[in-house]
Amino acid sequence: LALSLFSSFTIVTLITKTTTSKKSNLSQTQNQQTMFGVVFPNRSFPIDISTFAQIDTHHWVLDMNHFVGEAYDQIGEMCIFLLNNFTLPPDKALAVYLQSPGSGFVFCGAVTLNRPSAVLSLQWPEPGGTALMSGDSAPLSAKIGVSVEDAAALQSVDVAAxxxxxxxxxxxxxxxxxxxxxxxxxxxxxxxxxxxxxxxxxxxxxxxxxxxxxxxxxxxx
Missing domain, CATH: 1.10.287 (Helix Hairpins)
Structure with missing residues (x-):
């Protein structure tokens, strides 16, 4: 009887831990899916994270070619905002980067729990010279990258300002x-x-x- 009770207790404990783990993972996934949104003033309705391509757990990319095509450099401002105060640890920041066709990513600014929203001036870097075609001859596009990073490591939260x-x-x-x-x-x-x-x-x-x-x-x- 004692062995039977012990076995039952062990099974219940394992089920509880598994359920808790699944709930925790589900909660983390839901938090990531509702982490931030963006608005391009006078250009767009609010855009949620689902419009971005998720590279990994902490990196997202918005392809401007799908949004404005070659007129990306006419987009001069972007408002980025956290959707709640549970999705980002207090020591982290949501950093924004810009990439013109053929160029590298350039840091633009960031939001934190203490600064949960910001209107950032988009100072697009110069395109990468004549290297405007990728290896498969598909035209390269401008991109906006968003990354979760250590807040203390960032040089500024608003470079353009x-x-x-x-x-x-x-x-x-x-x-x-x-x-x-x-x-x-x-x-x-x-x-x-x-x-x-x-x-x-x-x-x-x-x-x-x-x-x-x-x-x-x-x-x-």
Whole structure:
């Protein structure tokens, strides 16, 4: 009787573990299937993960040829969003990469649990020269790749935004330099400018911005 009870207990335990394991695997699969979605502003309805080709557990690819064909470079923005807070561990990020025909993948930005959605500027890399045909002569296409990665290993969550800030700073600096050239003198190897040059430049900058609404737009990137 004791042996019979032990055998029954063992069978029930194995069935319970198997059922729990299957439920866990099913839950993980369902989480992956509902991990994220994307929207191309003014271009698309929300697109779920099923539109992407899943390469493996942590990588997906969207073939832009099926979406817009050769006009991929006219797609300048993409909104990517997590669908819930259960699909991505807190130390992970969903990284986005861009690939033009014949080029490599270039990092674009990412979302995390702390930043569950983002509108990313799509700065497509240059196509790969004349290598626009694959080995079987089928035309290569642009792709958007999505990858689950360690958040700490990513250089930034929005590369395009940082580049915009850099270019904006350079444009403002160029405007200041051009203004200073009108007033500077040369003393040997030094440029000499009036002490109030920055105040004069900033005042002129503000006045021009008030008079001409398009002036500040010229700094838009």
């Amino acid at each position: 940082e580049r915009k800030i850099e270019r904006l700073a350079m444009k403002v600096g160029e405007n200041l330099f051009n203004f200073m050239q009108s007033f500077c003198g040369v003393d040997g190897s030094k440029l000499v400018v009036p002490m109030d040059i920055l105040d004069r430049w900033f005042k002129k900058f503000q006045e021009k911005a008030k008079r001409d609404p398009g002036f500040l737009k010229s700094f838009a990137l």
